[in-house]
Amino acid sequence: AAGVIQSPRHLIKEKRETATLKCYPIPRHDTVYWYQQGPGQDPQFLISFYEKMQSDKGSIPDRFSAQQFSDYHSELNMSSLELGDSALYFCASSRGLATGELFFGEGSRLTVL
Amino acid sequence: KQEVTQIPAALSVPEGENLVLNCSFTDSAIYNLQWFRQDPGKGLTSLLLIQSSQREQTSGRLNASLDKSSGRSTLYIAASQPGDSATYLCAVRRVGETSGSRLTFGEGTQLTVNP
DSSP states (O other), X not given: OOOOXXXXXXXXXXXXXXEEEEEEOOTTOOEEXXXXXXXXXXXXXXXXXXTXXXXXXXXXXXTEEEEEOTTSOEEEEEOSOOGGGOEEEEEEEESSSSXXXXXXXXXXXXXXX | XXXXXXXXXXXXXXXXXXXXXXXXXXXXXEEEEEEEEEOTTSOXXXXXXXXXXXXXXXXXXXXXXXXXXXXXXXXXXXXXXXXXXXXXEEEEEEOOTTTTTOEEEOOOEEEEEEO
16 A cells, blocks of 8 residues: 655755755645654654645744645755754645544654754 | 653563553543554554544554543553564644644653563
8 A cells, every 4th residue: 555655765964954855645645744753752743734735833943844735745845954953754644634544654864964 | 732641651571461551641622542653763653543432443462442531542462572562652633723633642652572
C-alpha cells in the first residue's frame, strides 16, 4: 500500500541557509500535517492543511512557511536556519479533518551546522 | 491546552511477558486517540486508532482501551517479543474550532524486551 513520501530523507545545511522539505500524502488523503521531533523528544505539531487551506497552526517559527498544492502535496520552507532547527521533520496525512487516522512518513532529518 | 502523559517512561521485560503501557490526557473532549510505535531514528507507525465513541480496539497481540471520562488509555501487549522493542507513543486529537486537527503526543514509553 502506498505510504506518505517525504523528501529529502537527509539534509545538511549551514546556519542562515534555507531548506525546503516535500511531502506527498497517501492517495485520496486531503489533510497534511507537519511535525518536528528533536532528539529524545516527542513530536511537536507545526502546521496542517485541509483541502489546500491552513487548518491549524502550532509552534511553527515565523521563519518557516508551508503550503499545500492542488495535487495535495505539501512543502515546508525553512529560512534563516538556526542550529536549534536540527531535528527530524515528519509529515503525516489523513482523510478528513477530525476523525481520520494519521499516517506518518519516514521523516526528513535536517542537520544545521 | 491538552497535555498527554505516559507512564512508565521506560520498561524492560523478559520475552513472553504480557505488559501494559499507560497514557493519560487532561482534556476529555477528544475526537480519537492513536497509539504509535517508533524505532530509533525512524518514522511513526500507527498501531491502533480508537474513536471517542469506542472503548477498545484490537490488532493481533495488541489491545488498546479508552476511558474518555477519566482521560485514560492503556495499550496491552500480549506475549511480548524482542521485536516489540521500540518507543510507544500515545497521541490524542482534541475537539476544537481551530485545533481539531492536531495530534498531541505524550513523551512515549521506551520498551525493551529481552530474549
